[in-house]
Amino acid sequence: MHLKKTYRDVKEEILRRIRDDIWPPGMLLPGEIEIAAEMGCARATVNRAMRELAEEGVIDRRRKAGTRVNIAPKRQVKFQIPIxxxxxxxxxxxxxxxxxxxxxxxxxxxxxxxxxxxxxxxxxxxxxxxxxxxxxxxxxxxxxxxxxxxxxxxxxxxxxxxxxxxxxxxxxxxxxxxxxxxxxxxxxxxxxxxxxxxxxxxxxxxxxxxxxxxxxxxxxxxxxxxxxxxx
Amino acid sequence: MHLKKTYRDVKEEILRRIRDDIWPPGMLLPGEIEIAAEMGCARATVNRAMRELAEEGVIDRRRKAGTRVNIAPKRQVKFQIPIxxxxxxxxxxxxxxxxxxxxxxxxxxxxxxxxxxxxxxxxxxxxxxxxxxxxxxxxxxxxxxxxxxxxxxxxxxxxxxxxxxxxxxxxxxxxxxxxxxxxxxxxxxxxxxxxxxxxxxxxxxxxxxxxxxxxxxxxxxxxxxxxxxxx
DNA sequence: CAGTGGTCTAGACCACACA
DNA sequence: GTGTGGTCTAGACCACTGC
Known part of the structure; x- marks a missing residue:
């Protein structure tokens, strides 16, 4: 069993599974409760990890429908306002x-x-x-x-x-x-x-x-x- | 007192005070506990609000030093990679x-x-x-x-x-x-x-x-x- | 070393979306 | 209805950093 603790650890582990094709694009991921149990942490921790991954465009989350790995990992460009x-x-x-x-x-x-x-x-x-x-x-x-x-x-x-x-x-x-x-x-x-x-x-x-x-x-x-x- | 509840409300209220120059640029804001008490919510709620404001470049947070309104609010543009x-x-x-x-x-x-x-x-x-x-x-x-x-x-x-x-x-x-x-x-x-x-x-x-x-x-x-x- | 933000937890309720 | 994520809470401990 993976004994993870911080939300960064959880993020990293999820990203690893996506990169290693354990969770391929389009796949429905386990729910927050399940992941929390497996990783040995609170649901809030998993929630924060997944929320950030969603912000970064790696996964797509919808109530009731669950969380899926984004097919087209839309990476975001950031740049500052030109002064x-x-x-x-x-x-x-x-x-x-x-x-x-x-x-x-x-x-x-x-x-x-x-x-x-x-x-x-x-x-x-x-x-x-x-x-x-x-x-x-x-x-x-x-x-x-x-x-x-x-x-x-x-x-x-x-x-x-x-x-x-x-x-x-x-x-x-x-x-x-x-x-x-x-x-x-x-x-x-x-x-x-x-x-x-x-x-x-x-x-x-x-x-x-x-x-x-x-x-x-x-x-x-x-x-x-x-x-x-x-x- | 302002009875706020969601972290969005807290964000909005903080932004309002910055806009109205109640908290001018460079000013040291009250700590999370104090704001939480005033707004009538948990510290975690204030934390999330302020964390997002910091991500957005509105405020600058440092342990021990506290939170300050950013002088040069360096806002970032984000856009997705064109497919x-x-x-x-x-x-x-x-x-x-x-x-x-x-x-x-x-x-x-x-x-x-x-x-x-x-x-x-x-x-x-x-x-x-x-x-x-x-x-x-x-x-x-x-x-x-x-x-x-x-x-x-x-x-x-x-x-x-x-x-x-x-x-x-x-x-x-x-x-x-x-x-x-x-x-x-x-x-x-x-x-x-x-x-x-x-x-x-x-x-x-x-x-x-x-x-x-x-x-x-x-x-x-x-x-x-x-x-x-x-x- | 002391104060501030950073994070985790356990539990709870809510909101939305799909059947 | 029912299940999933979204959020709040109260309390706790930790980590960094300025004094």
Whole structure:
């Protein structure tokens, strides 16, 4: 009999059995009580082990149906939110920020649709550049809801970088990020020093604070940019 | 006093206090026993709530030192490894796979450099297309090391999809993925039905099995593709 | 060395999903 | 209905680490 004790031991043992094909993909595992008895520990311990394995995508758990080994062990990639300055300085380059434009407007229709805003919502619209060693690194097209973040109206954006200001000022509860490849238009090309039509790696980030839209940022990266993740 | 019960309630309440600046960044929070007493629940419940908040990067916990609100809430994005067929079928579209070319070659120089291969390493090179409802969805440029995966030589690649075959056949220990925007060349344009020079969202995935290189895949996505992650 | 979080236990009740 | 996982509790001991 395997005398296991910690939930880590239980996790490891379950993983071993899956890897050794003792519990092949798709198989229904024994219930928590049974495993607890076999391993000589409390059900809560087995529960924690299996809960974490489920979070990691190794197994699939459903009430009444039981626990199964996932057929496609969907491994997860994790990476941190890009903070421009940190990314740039990590490469040893010098970071520079510049504000290109600033205006207060009613939310345009496409933005209202994207954020589910009421008609006439006032927005702060900023366009900024982030440079690495003087080379264009990222163009930031930033929209901030003045309804949710009224204090944004009083900030000197020629000095403050909206990316960092929002992070340090305002927590957020939900966020979504979309990556895509887009073609540079005339204006974007001028900022990033690429020709019109050139492929641009684009991230569109939206954040909410308790259901209220906070900001939408479209980040356009300079030529040659790659986003890397290991797992 | 707040009579809370579930660990979700406790999490929410803690988050609320952080958001409302009752517990500002950097502040030392009360201990688990104290919070448990105040919220009217067991310490284990508070523990679970705080453990999850720590995992999510909201707070920082250390034995003896106590729990503090994180100054720089480094939130992490998680997303799953794309499995083409699953992605396509999830949208309700019909998936189709086609092999475009297959050859066995010595690893070219750029590939040897990328994977740290010995000179003269034999590679299997496949080019495949993945379609969604008949529309080009992804072009896959796949290189498999026959030194690490000799059995790949005997597979009928006109039927088997390398993406799924590798996942189900071979576990991997390390992987790296790089996202970028590239311009389609003539050939890629023909496969994806876009004009040469069009922006293409590109993922380059490399995997190793215990230090030995397994495969490198360059995945080129069709027009309009977006990779979405929530957190 | 003392205080905080980390974990285990045994028992209990609940919620959901399938028959 | 009935079985499985989901969660709570009260109490206990342990492990790390800052003082």
């Amino acid at each position: 421009v300055r940190v990314d740039i300085e990590a490469t040893g380059a010098e970071y520079r920020y510049a504000l290109a434009s600033r205006e207060r407007v009613d939310a345009p229709d496409w933005l209202r649709a994207r954020l589910a805003l009421a008609p006439g919502t006032r927005m702060l619209h900023l366009e900024c550049m982030h440079y690495a060693d003087g080379q264009p690194y990222q163009f930031e097209d930033r929209w901030i809801s003045l309804a949710t973040v009224p204090s944004a109206a009083d900030v000197d954006w020629s000095v403050e970088n909206p990316n960092e200001w929002l992070l340090k000022t305002l927590p957020f509860t939900d966020a979504e990020i979309r990556f895509s490849a887009t073609a540079a238009d005339e204006k974007l090309g001028r900022f990033l020093l690429v020709s019109a039509g050139a492929p641009v790696f684009t991230a569109e980030r939206t954040t909410w604070l308790a259901e209220k839209p906070v900001t939408l940022a479209r980040l356009f990266f300079g030529a040659g940019y790659q986003m890397v993740a290991r797992y | 083409v067929r699953v992605d396509i079928e999830a949208t309700g579209a019909e998936y189709r796979y086609a092999l475009a070319s297959r050859e066995r070659v010595d690893a070219p120089d750029w590939l040897r450099a990328r994977l740290a291969l010995a000179p003269g390493t034999r590679m299997l090179h496949l080019e495949c297309m993945h379609y969604a409802d008949g529309q080009p969805y992804q072009f896959e440029d796949r290189w498999i090391s026959l030194a690490t995966v000799p059995s790949a030589a005997d597979v009928d690649w006109s039927v088997e999809n390398p993406n799924e075959w590798l996942l189900k056949t071979l576990p991997f220990t390390d992987a790296e993925i790089r996202f970028s925007a590239t311009a389609a060349d003539e050939k890629l344009g023909r496969f994806l039905l876009v004009s040469a020079g069009a922006p293409v969202f590109t993922a380059e995935r490399t995997t190793w099995l215990a230090e030995k290189p397994v495969t490198l895949a360059r995945l080129f996505f069709g027009a309009g593709y977006q990779m979405v992650a929530r957190y």
